[in-house]
Every structure is written in C-alpha cells, then in structure tokens.
Amino acid sequence: MSLFTIIVVGLWSSGYLIEEYEGGNLDVLKDALVRDRDGKLALVETAELRQLRRDVGDLWFVVHDRTGQELVQGTIPPQFTQTLAILEHLSDARLTNESGRANRPDAIVKWQQSAAGDAQIFSGTQGRMSFKRMLTGISAGLITVIFPVFVAMVLATLAMTPFVVRFALRGIGRAADQAAQITYDKRGIRISTGEVPDEIRPLVSAVNDALSRLDKGHAIRDRFLAQAAHELRTPIAILNARVAALPPSPEKTQLLLDSSRLAVLGGQLLDLQRLNHTPIDFLPIELVTITGRVVFDLAPLAFAAGYEMSFEPGIAEVTVQGDQTSIERAITNLVQNAIDHGGGTGTIKIMVQQTKTVIVSDEGAGIPAANLEEIFEPFNRLAPHSSGAGLGLNLVKEIMEWHNGTILAENNALKGACFTLVFPR
Template sequence: MITGTPHSFKWRLVRWLVLFETAAISLVIAIAVGLLWATGYLIDGYENGNIDVLTDAIVRDGQNNLVVQETPELARLRREVGEIWFIARDRAGHRLSEGAVPLAFAFATAGLDRMNDGRFRLSPDKDSRPEAVVKWVDSPAGNIQIFTGTEGQLTLRRLLLGTSGAFLTIFVPMLLLLALATIIVTPIVVRRMLAGLSHAAAHAAHIEFDQQGVQMPIKGVPAEFLPLVEAFNNALKRLDEGYARHKRFLAQAAHELRTPIAILNTRVATLPPSDGKARLIEDTNRLATLAGQLLDLQRLGKRTTPFCPLDLRALAERVIVDLAPLAFAAGYEMSFDPADEPMIVLGDHSSLERALTNLVQNAIEHGGRRGKITFRVMAPARVEICDEGDGVPLAERERIFEPFSRLHPGGKGAGLGLSLVREIVHLHGGHVAIVDATSGGACFRIDLPPA
C-alpha cells in the first residue's frame, strides 16, 4: 500500500543536479582563491595595497580638509612596512601628505594635477611590481587622488569583497543559467531515457485478468529498472500457470461430476412416486446445473471460434418461448417488449443464450412467485429482465456477481449463474448491472456493443 505522495524521480534528479552544480562552483571558487592566496599571487603581485588602506583611512574634518583616520588596517600597514609615504589631493585643491617622497619619484609630485592613473617602476622589467602608483579613488572623503608606494599587501577584507563581487557578477549568473538549463533539459533527457519504462508501464496498465501469456516489453527499459520488469513478467508467468491449473481443475471436476450425476438421476427415476423422490430429483437437477455451469466457465476461457453476427431480438424471443411455461407454472406473468427492428451484435450464440436464460431463471427463482417478469430489448443493443420481487439491496449489487455468492444462503442455486452471465457479457465487450426497477424488484441490464 502506498502511503503519502510518491516522490518524482525526475524532479529529485533535477534538484540534486542543481545542488551538485552549486556546490561544485562554490568549491572551485574556494580552491581558486585559496591557491592564489597560498602562492602569493594575489598578495605579492598586488600593487594597490597602500591605496586600499589609505582609501578607507582618509576622511574630512569639520573644515572640509583631508585628514587621516587611524584604522586597524592602517595601523597594521605601519607595523609591517614602517614609515609610509603618500600624497592625497582632491580636485578642489585640498592636499594631504605624509612621509618623504623617495627621490626617484620626486619629479612626479609637480605633475600630479595632470595625471589620472600611473605606475612607476625602477626596474626595466615590465612584469615586475611597480614601486609607486598614482590613482583616483572613491573614498569617505569623496573622489581623491592618491600617490603612494606599493609595500602593502592585499587585505583579507578586500579579497573577500572582490571575490564576492566576482561571485555575484560572474558565477551567480552562470549558476542561474546552469540551473535553468538543468530544470529544462533534465526532464526532457530523463523522459527520453525512461521512455522504455513508461511504455512498459502503459502496456501493463492494459493487461486484463483473462489475458494469458502477456508480458511487459523490455525493449528500451534502462538497465537499472530491468530487474523490476523481469520480476513482474515472472510474476505474470506464475499467475498464468496458476490460472491454467485452476481452469483445468474446474474442467476435470465438472467432467467427473457429470457421470455420477447421470447415474444418480437414473436411479432416482426408478424410485416410486413420493415427496422424497421429488426432492431428490430437484437436488440432482441442481447438481447437473452446477456441473453445466462449471463446464460453461471452462469453455468460455477456451474460445477459439470468432464471433459472428446474430440478432439479439430473435435470441431473446427464443429464450422467452423456452422458459415461458416454467414461469407460468411458477405463478408469474410474462411480458416481452421487443425492439422494432433487429438488433445485430457480434457474439457467440450459445453463450449469449446461456446468459439470457440464466437471468430469466434467476427472476423465476427470486421474484417471489408473484407479479410479472418483463423482458425488454432496446436499441442500440440493450436487454433488461425485471421482476416484481423484493429486489437486490444496493450494497449487494456488485457482490452477487462473484462466484458462489448468493443473496439468500438458503436458496437452491449454486451461486454461479450470475457470475457466468458477467463472464459472458465481458467476453463480448459489454456490461451487466442491476438497476432500479419501476416495479420495485430486481432489474438486470445488459449493454452490448452493436455490430
């Protein structure tokens, strides 16, 4: 029994793929940053260390002058480097300086107002780290120009801010794109991969109880699900074998019963007339009917001849002619309401005749031996047999079609007649049910597909 809502394999796969991609991208970023930090590429080759610290430390006082605010990062820079030097200025002419500009860069101090960004190297190697830089930056004091050395290193806060910015501007869009592609593409891929399994499941959904030798197709089924499909096919095979044994048992039992029943009928017929003889004859007829019904069930499962067209109205007339004397003798009136024209259906003549006969006999047996039994044939291919007895309770209308199920346990029937009717009707692609009758009794309705 399934409890709760079953999980979707497709969407669970999509969710895990998105989580895996997120974790993978985050891990790649962490490894890349860690390697760059460990190798010193970001630290030793970083030329804006002093500028980064000074950018956060330079502010304005109450007179709008540029002043230095001692920040923890500036204090750390002073401890690591010692004496630092810088010149800071804004476009309004405010100027702030500290330390002595090295002689090698003194020439640049006079031309700072004509510079934007610049690098100053003492070494001719273009790939080496410059010894001084000049750069316009946005600081708490506004947009200012800073000219200073490059002794400082990249701070952890700047590294995290830069990494976060790169992650938000580059990797997050990439991640969203991957997630979107995963959500769209993965269901399509999974559906195509599981197409064989879906085909097998659809095939299994149309397997009926009376179909033997049917197997789920394994072509296209993924290898991971193949054991499940093979196990289901093996279960179907075992069910077929058990069903075949059951049918053989029914056929053999019915054949074995016919001979002793015939002998018993012969011996009972030789007895002198009495009330006991009448009851014995009734009991032997019941046994003969039971054996005949068992054989009918067995023959239904072995139908090899194709259906042929037959007139349902003519078949009903024949049943009425055969059973009317029995109904009159039991105290009933008979009413036959045929269709205005022949009702042609495809079927087996003897099987459908047996079904209609069983329903009329059931009405005679359970109609209360009073009132009228009505037999109707209506378009397109419907038959109704109604009585004026006590009817069938609503809760019992499905159960009485089960084998050996009887509405009244003390009745004379064996409980196979209505089951046989349902088997015959289903074999012909039709439907049998009990509907409410205007007379208050039971009304059995058979609908068959017209030819």
C-alpha cells in the same frame, strides 16, 4: 580542501583578491589620509602606516584630490616621473617597468574614498596585505562576488530542476500508463524497462517477474477448473438420469433442483474457460429458436418448483451475430436465476423482441436497490445461504460484453426482478 580555501582560491582566480594584494600600499594610505585644520591633505601616523614605512624603506606616494591639492612623500622612481604629468587624466592604472613582472605591477594609480574625501593615490606596490585586510577582502568578496554567483546558481537550479527531473523520469510515466492497463482478465502484459531510469529498472523488472508468476498461477487454475468441470459432467449426467427414474415425490423434486444446479455450475465453469481461452468466430444466431429451446428444457424444473412459465416471442425470427453456445448459456442462467430467486410462486415470463432483446422476469421479491450494481460481480450472492455459486450473472455479463452487448437489471413496477439482454443492432 576546506570551504575557506575554496573561497580564497575562487576569489583569487576571479582577480578580486589580486587587486587587494596589489593595493596594499593604497589601503594603508587611504586609511591614514585626513585633512588638517587648514583643510589640506595630511597623513595620520597609524600603526599600519608605521609598519608600512618599516617594511618599505623607500616608500613613495603622490596623493591629490579633485580640488588640485597634492601630498607627495618619498622619491618617485625615474621610470614613473613622466606619469605625474598625466595623473589628472587617469582613473585607475597598473604600471610596470620595462623588465615587466606578470604577477604584480610596480606601481598603481587609483581613486579612493577616504576620510579626506575622494583622493587619487599613486604609489608603489611593495606593501604587504595584512591578514586583517585579507579577511576584509574575503568578506567583501563574499558579498559582491560569491553571494551573487550563489544566488544565480540557486535560481538556475530551481528553474531547471523540474525540467531535468521531468526529462529523467519521463519513462516512469509511460511505465505507470502501462501498469494502469493491467487487469485481472488480461494475460501476458509486461511493463517496458527500456526508458525507465537505471535506479527504477530493478523494481520494474521485479514487477514483471511477479506478473509472470501470476500468469503461471492463473494458467494452472484455469486448467484445473476446466479439468474439474469436464470430470463432473459424466457423474452429474448419471445422477440426473437416476433421479429422473425415481417415482414422483417431493424428494424427487428437490433432487431434480439440486442436480440441475450442479449441471448448471459445471456448465458455467466450462463456459468461463471457453470464453477466456478459445477464439470463436461469430455466426448468425436465431434468438427466438434458441430461447424457445431453453424454455422447453427448463419448464419441467420451473413447474416442479411451483412456477408457471410464459414464452412470448414478439416476432417470428430475430437474428444476431454471436456464439450459439454462449448465448444459450446466458439465457439459461437468467431463467435458472429466476427459478432460484422468484420465491416459488407466480409466472416466469420470457420475451424476445424485435429490438434484439431477450427479457426474463419473475414475480418474486425483486432486487434490493443497493445490490443492483453488485449482482454481476463474481461469487456475489444476495442471500448468504443461497444455493447458487454466484457465477451465473457474472457469466452472463461477460458473455454480453464479449458480444458487444449489455445486460440490464431492474425491478418490475409491481413486483419481481427483470433482466434484459441487449444485443447490438
């Protein structure tokens, strides 16, 4: 169906074109109505008026203005003669005889604006509406009926669209919030598909499938790391024993350093696996005791690398809640880090304070200010050719976060780096 047909049907359904159709006589008479030289009502024989007279053999009409002047032609049907007496009291009217025709009245009364001024025309409705008048009526209908309705619909659409879109897409906002909670260290998180629109659901399902594959890949990687770390422990222990049996020499010292790094790396891998997958209950841990044990174990390595060591417990006993193995690993990593990056000279100082803090400092070159935040990232190494794997400080950070504590890194006032483990009070 064409747009023109839709418009015509709409105007006809609204009753707009019905009035044009019924008023065929009135329109022709209105266009032909003028005043003569004496100011009286008269008709000009227009082409449309002549056509109307040909189409309607018994054309009749009554025209009068507001001054009382009247113009009458033709024979008024008897059933409408009584209407003449009350014309001045009528504004607009549709008249039907006793038989009644529902679609079209037999006569019509209407005030019209013409070249002769306001005039009331009373006539039959036998005239046909020309194609020209139909186009005129449609054009007027577009302006007075269709256009206002169109504007109202556009305004309503503009006003309602944001609410409709927000309502339809509310599930996407919730899915985005769930997606924002996904991090590399969390497993099993999925985005809910219950409230997302049907058009978006395949995408959300595909993302959930990808997350499932990533979880599976992480599980495979974690098993590999755990197995590799376990398999490395035995040959590393044998290597340490054989190196320790060698006579003193610079080569032995270097071998001890290298084997120690291997042992630390294997322990770090096991600790990462343990932190991520093993639920552990926290117990009271005595910081002075386990820190002293770490210092005792690593002192030979530090002396061999050219350092002196100083253990300064500020109090006889400091107790925190935590996992002993993990805390001991964190302190070991800090002391090992001081041995690796302290420059091979000066004193490595380890302190335990009553404020439940453990401080490890060295007298090396310190940490560049631009790298103070980056050093805790995994596999981050200050020196490109460093012997470490870049896991030690990251593991310490994870252990402290696991214990609801923090690790602070700064440079000493004179020289060297200082790391502080702060446990919750």
